[in-house]
Amino acid sequence: MTSTTPPLHSAVERLRAEHGPALILGDDCDLSDDLAVEIDPDAHLTLGNRVSIRRGVTIQVHRGATVSIGDDVAIGEHTCISAMVGISIGTGAALSNMVDLHDHNHRARTTEHVPTRQLVHWASGYEAAPIIIGPGAILSDKVTVTAGVRIGANALVGANALVGANAVVSHSIAPDTVATGVPADSRRTFNGAPGPREDPRTLTVGFFGTSIMEHLEAVNAQMTTQANLPEVGSKVTVEDWAQRGWVHRLALSLRAAWPHIAFDVHNHGKGGATSRDIARIVEADRATTCTDYDLVFLGCGINDVWRRFQGRTSEAVDLDEYARHLSAMLDQLSGYTRRIVVVSETPFGPVEDPATVAAMNAGLARYSAAAHVAATAHGALFLDVWAPFTAAARHLADGPAALWSDGVHLTELGDTILLQQAEQLLAEYRIVEELQDYPPLERDAALAAYGPMLTRSRPANA
CATH class of the missing domain: 3.40.50.1110 (SGNH hydrolase)
Structure with a gap:
């Protein structure tokens, strides 16, 4: 039997068909055919104009969360973006290969968090806090950014291959700063190029x-x-x-x-x-x-x-x-x-x-x-x-x-x-x-506390 449904000719068409109003896609985006996007109920993903995403990338937007990716953002191969409350990537930012952005962590398996004593990994619940990547920031290969971190405009993280490889950003980085190490710390500052003004x-x-x-x-x-x-x-x-x-x-x-x-x-x-x-x-x-x-x-x-x-x-x-x-x-x-x-x-x-x-x-x-x-x-x-x-x-x-x-x-x-x-x-x-870091809160408390600062990127009816 021959299907009468026309094939989806691009990743853009496929994603629009899969996610409908939960996804906003800007113009002239260059998206890899194998881009994996998961959007749960009451969650939303926005991609601005001219966003480029290479092969092997996964974007997960869990229940109630918001991910906002600005215009002219480039995301390298095998990067993972996973949000339970919100992740914002500013205009002109770049994520190199195998970058990891997780705005959440498992809570400790204490008796308080696991009163039923279930031996499943989600039983203890999660804590979350937003990740904010400022306009023009660049994250080099294998950089990991943890929950609650804000990376300022024009920041360059993990830039030095000798001392910056696998940088872990566990605390906020100021604008116009070169940061490397585990945990990543400021090495020097520079006179940053002017760009869009970010909300402080x-x-x-x-x-x-x-x-x-x-x-x-x-x-x-x-x-x-x-x-x-x-x-x-x-x-x-x-x-x-x-x-x-x-x-x-x-x-x-x-x-x-x-x-x-x-x-x-x-x-x-x-x-x-x-x-x-x-x-x-x-x-x-x-x-x-x-x-x-x-x-x-x-x-x-x-x-x-x-x-x-x-x-x-x-x-x-x-x-x-x-x-x-x-x-x-x-x-x-x-x-x-x-x-x-x-x-x-x-x-x-x-x-x-x-x-x-x-x-x-x-x-x-x-x-x-x-x-x-x-x-x-x-x-x-x-x-x-x-x-x-x-x-x-x-x-x-x-x-x-x-x-x-x-x-x-x-x-x-x-x-x-x-x-x-x-x-x-x-x-x-x-x-x-x-x-400067946003303190992690229990998942639902984090959505209540931090959700308003991210939901403005959603359309009014989303």
Whole structure:
């Protein structure tokens, strides 16, 4: 019997017939006849214009996932692309031969994950996080990219045949970077060619503390406009208050060091706040904004101690209550924050007579010790700024007056010491580098959390 169904003359026709609206194919694509494409229900694959895919390639788009491949992308032989939440390959990117992109892993076979004790490989379930390959990025032969990684625009991964073969990218790579090794790490950067602007990775950073974090300054636009500064001796009107100090300077430092990342900074510092007040601020922030943080700095205690010496005993917070508040805040923040840094309070400067200041600092040191214990118990980092401050006050010719404007609030030099300590801690633990990765989540949770950032490549009815 002779079939009356016309043959499918190309891979493009075959794929359109097999997958219908679950697949968008651009114009002038060059696809190998043996390209294997699997698209599960509620999944979607988009290939842009002029995409080239060589022989032996497999693309798997599992239930609910999205794979988006931009215009002018080239994919080499025997490459595997497998998504349970989403993979995006930017315009002009190139994947050489035998590249492997898997945005998911098996979860450990724990009793929690396998309550039925089934001896099948899928019983423990999966965890997943998106993979984002930026425009113009190039991945050399046998490069493996793991879940949650973002490779920036123009990056060149595994380029050196001697040290770059079989590179494994397990952490995000910045734009305009050559990266090699297992795990792949930056070897050098270069002046990248201009190209399509990619949506930046956004890191949300929160600060909860006292006036040391809040650091209000009066604002008048004319005071900072170099071309229109007021005359010496003239008067200006305070137009607003702005938050400055070490938090503001750290935010600027982060943006300067990682211009390809968007930092969404929330400064919840509050002048005069005790740990009792800051615990309420943490609770109110969660209740009203539901913000998930990538990084939080938490510091309190100075007002807990100071209020007692001011005779404001009803506002003072004793050490046991302070420890309870700090532990409660860490418990709460740990539920929606990837990294927490507990910052010791800065010591008191010449706010009272020397004997009283010594007694105040002896008390405050005990609060800082309790903060260190609480941080360790909750898996948070502890930033101890006490020693750098006391050393600077001892060695500077003008002593404490150089660090404190009034014995409590910091001068620009005091702010700089705090800034340097924060920057050193971030660098020592590679915190920003670590936070660029998308954290793997249980498969369905990953689809809920990350799906919206990828589904815009789907048509409205898909």
